[in-house]
Amino acid sequence: MRALAWQDAPVVDALTVADLSDLLDLDPIPEFLLLGTGAGLRQPPRSFVRELEARGIGVEVMDSRAAARAWGVLRAEERWIVAALLPLL
Numbered sequence: 001m002r003a004l005a006w007q008d009a010p011v012v013d014a015l016t017v018a019d020l021s022d023l024l025d026l027d028p029i030p031e032f033l034l035l036g037t038g039a040g041l042r043q044p045p046r047s048f049v050r051e052l053e054a055r056g057i058g059v060e061v062m063d064s065r066a067a068a069r070a071w072g073v074l075r076a077e078e079r080w081i082v083a084a085l086l087p088l089l
Helices: 017-024 046-054 064-076
Strands: 032-036 058-062 081-085
Touching: 017 032, 017 046, 017 081, 032 064, 046 058, 058 064, 064 081
Parallel strands: 032 058, 032 081
Antiparallel strands: none
């Protein structure tokens, strides 16, 4: 497990799979991505979700605080997940 600073994080509306390539190119692939969308819930582009689902990776979208809490619970259950948390601006 590791945490990396997300330099130049895009806005949710412009998010692409390429923005998360370091997270998603793991072996084995993660079960799903926890996407924290900042202070409020915002949906990523549908094309982003479809591309991840085509790779066998689910997408769970929530505000970043909720995503951080979910991360702790799911990792305690030893689930194989990744998270991308946008700032709370």
